[in-house]
Amino acid sequence: MAVHSITVKVNGAEERVRVPSNMTLLRLLREELGLTGTKNGCSAGECGACTVMLNGQPVNSCMVLAVEADGAEVTTVEGLGSGDELDVIQQAFVEVGAVQCGFCTPGMLISARALLNRNPNPGEDEIREALVGNLCRCTGYKPIIAAVQRAAKMMRKR
């Protein structure tokens, strides 16, 4: 099986890695680069636990080959915020208590951040559409939606 040399920018840092054809972006992030914030849930593009931004767009990283990400920019949950300072969406999740077991949270944060990037003032329907591919097995959806609304409000105040 062929091995490919790729360059990918992950959370601002350029990474040169060698990846076999069958390695997914999810596996590259978690097991080669040690970024375990991104979770492996269903391995079928259904649950959204593995959501990362690929060139600014949220995608399921279990459904992208690492070699397909050659030349791309990837943002994981570790890339939100700066240093010890939380991103506004993370701060809102904390303040609202939008976390139960936490497994879906990294994917939720990435999908929500991507939504706010393209639409700083989303309505509830738009939030639901943006998060429909992020399943929460604890079913704590209401505070998650409230947290996205709160983050949008915090962004407007800044």
Next chain:
Amino acid sequence: MLPRPSLPPGFDYLRAASPDEVVGLLQRHGDAARLLSGGTDLFVKMRDGAVQPKVVVDVKHLPGMRDIAFDEGTGLTIGAAATMNELVRHPAVQARYTVLAEGARAVATYQVRNRATIGGNLCNCSPCADTAPALLVLRARMLVYGPGGEREVSAAEFFLGPGLSALRADEFLMSIRVPVPPNGSRGKYLKLGRNRGGDLAIASVAVLGFPSEDAPSGYLFRIALGSVAPTPIRTPLAEEVLAERALGADAFAAAAEESMKAATPIDDVRATAAYRRAMVRNLTLQGLQEVWAALQ
């Protein structure tokens, strides 16, 4: 089954640079080659072991393969590897092809729509492909590339059965050409799933209506159904009712009945055949009412 973060080993990934390279790889490897566009269906099948390719040929970087272009004369040309979200966002698609925008937006989830492509949606030839009913009522044509160069296949002739398209073994879909919709037309795509987001369709209906002096009723309608036959289908008898009878509640009810009769659904995990038939009638009626309201 344990979740598998990577795909099964045993295949090589190749990024195709030209259409002829794709054809050559298909001829050399036959069934052992699989074309990759968004991967949202292919990778599921590979993880399931349903397909075990030796070569995965990435076609989305071919020249023009992701372009979406609109021309007032020739209409819309969509590269087969344009993603669902690229299609939904495109100004001309939003303004002139609302039924197609609604179909593309009905596919799976937001993240999946950032990867899933229209070409993949069509070439999988699932009866429930959400972009297919819209392309049937818009009379799209598929631009196919093979050893002899390009050829066109109408959307009506493209779908042959579940998983089966009019593509020959050494051909692939390059782009989709969608003519300018008839003057004054309005369209609607309605999808019923087990939930409102992410699910495959139990039944779906696309309706396109427009004023026409050729029709005794003053209007022509085109109706297509998804998920209720071996392929997406048009409903000629329902369309005939609407061309000939005075338009109103009675004609819409009669057309919805004919639409239901055109469906030949099966029982499956998502719904029974009987439920699907009933929903085809309801969705057709709702679609006609909404399009009719928009036409006034």
